[in-house]
Amino acid sequence: MPTLPHRLLHRLRLPALLLTAALSLPTAAAPATPAQRLADIATRAYDDQARFDPLSATGVGDHRFDDQLPLSHAPAERARRFAAWRGYLKELAGVPVAALSPADRLTRELLVRSLQDRLALAPFPEHLLPLEHMSAVPVQLAVWASGQGEQPLRTVAQHEAFLKRLAGLPAWCAQAQANLREGMRRGVVQSEPVVRALLPLLADLAQPDLARNPLAAAARALDTPPAGLPVADAARLAAAYRTEVAERSVPALQALHALLQGEYLAAAARRPGVGWGSLPQGAAWYRQLVRDQTTTALTPAQVHQLGLREVARIQAEITRVAPQLGFTGDPLRDGGLLAWTRTDPRFRPFKTEAEVLDAYRAIDARVTPQLPRLFGKRPTRPLDIRAEPEFTRATASDHYGLSEDDGRPAGVFWAVIPDPTAYSVVGMGALFLHEGQPGHHFHTALQLEMPLPEFRRRTWINAYGEGWALYAETLGHELGLYTDPVVYVGQLRAEISRAGRLVVDTGLHAQGWSRERAMAYWRDVTGAGAAQAANQIDRYLAWPGQALGYKVGALKIQELRRRAEQQLGAKFNLAAFHDQVLGEGSLPLAVLERRIDAWIATQRR
Known part of the structure; x- marks a missing residue:
């Protein structure tokens, strides 16, 4: 599809x-x-x-x-x-x-x-x-x-x-x-x-x-x-x-x-x-959505526990990094470090929308020359950076899309900027890697260029697509973005939100959580403000299961990379690995694993 x-x-x-x-x-x-x-x-x-x-x-x-x-x-x-x-x-x-x-x-x-x-x-x-x-x-x-x-x-x-x-x-x-x-x-x-x-x-x-x-x-x-x-x-x-x-x-x-x-x-x-479980056939319906969106046999209960484990792991890293930013309080309590980086004026330098977009373009200019080290194949379609139309800013999330509005095909990173003065610089690096390149842009634009049957060129598989984009956020280490602890904390903030999604989505739709309970958990774990928490929880209410694909997919790609690194040793080449992950377009996770295992076996000969 x-x-x-x-x-x-x-x-x-x-x-x-x-x-x-x-x-x-x-x-x-x-x-x-x-x-x-x-x-x-x-x-x-x-x-x-x-x-x-x-x-x-x-x-x-x-x-x-x-x-x-x-x-x-x-x-x-x-x-x-x-x-x-x-x-x-x-x-x-x-x-x-x-x-x-x-x-x-x-x-x-x-x-x-x-x-x-x-x-x-x-x-x-x-x-x-x-x-x-x-x-x-x-x-x-x-x-x-x-x-x-x-x-x-x-x-x-x-x-x-x-x-x-x-x-x-x-x-x-x-x-x-x-x-x-x-x-x-x-x-x-x-x-x-x-x-x-x-x-x-x-x-x-x-x-x-x-x-x-x-x-x-x-x-x-x-x-x-x-x-x-x-x-x-x-x-x-x-x-x-x-x-x-x-x-x-x-x-x-x-x-x-x-x-x-x-x-x-x-x-x-x-x-x-408020959850899907309160609808007729809701429990079975949600279980099928979980299977559909993760391409796995994981149950809602298993996904919930996976989310809790990932939240705990990322919180330990947040605690380790907090002193590097000069933060002296409890890094986890009441949002801790993440809430501080979201609201402290030093992290909100922007006055206009144009300044935010220029900052994203500066990240792009820093990342683009380094991508040949990490990828053998790169899309020919350019990437544009634009602000989300005003009409949908109140409810939209940052996203990637295709555009031909100026007569040329392009990929577009749509940045949602409701108020430039409240826009935090902390999360911009990870967000660009996810929504721009090498995240959604490399997956989508490369797939459209492949000599595949049309249904495969235009296929979206959530766990693969969002999993790749979340994995792409981690490449900020190879790209040198995360040597700045402020930018690295932005990546941790993004990652813990994807882990928290596993908890709140299954909590809402399979465990009977109220909206208020989900919002309280979200604010505590991610440091979000009330409005942002409401926006996120209402998204999960509207799209049950969709938010699960990110972490499930990213964890699988990370697992496959570790496997390749361990089994290939000096023969491992990161660009070649990425080309294999992206080389057939969207795949169910089990099929992707089969493909990478076959590639590892070939490289070992």
């Missing part, structure tokens, strides 16, 4: 969007060889997935369906989608594995697993939860309307495609209302904190003042036509946007907002708990 910016990641487990064209069918004359049959199935399966979920396709640079916003959450379309996946599994069962090359066997294995993973979520009513504050479809459309996202808005044809997509929003909202009402009837409702976080975003989208409505941003941008766009076309398109938003989008969103603010919020408040 597609790899996406963080704001869309959870849709890897939520309903894919409606297929608006006929499902791909087996050709009358089947390809002659097993390899050709596999290639044909893989192509058709990916094309169908892109049609089912065109927003995800746009998110990874597949712009064939940029004009579509179908009804993924309609029950009939959901059933149709799962029927398609069952059909492809049946076809794949008829492809003889023994007749395939090793590369094709891996492709077949990954496609089978991807289809099986999607079908494993079929018993659970995901479609009855179509909205949350992190990446709801109306919010995503508003981000793209800004012209800064993955859907390009430069040419007349691109604007017309987005207008058609936007025209699907009223029907999407109507289906969402039907699903929310059915969810209330069946007791499948979002938690109250998630609904409260969503309401201000929808209120902004539902406001009739087009001078401030985020969905009308594309119209406002056209009032000063960009170079290459004829003035007459710009005026026509701007008028069409304003008509669409004012006459159709706003009324639909107002009705959706009214339902959420009234009946639905009341139903959410009556839910017996």
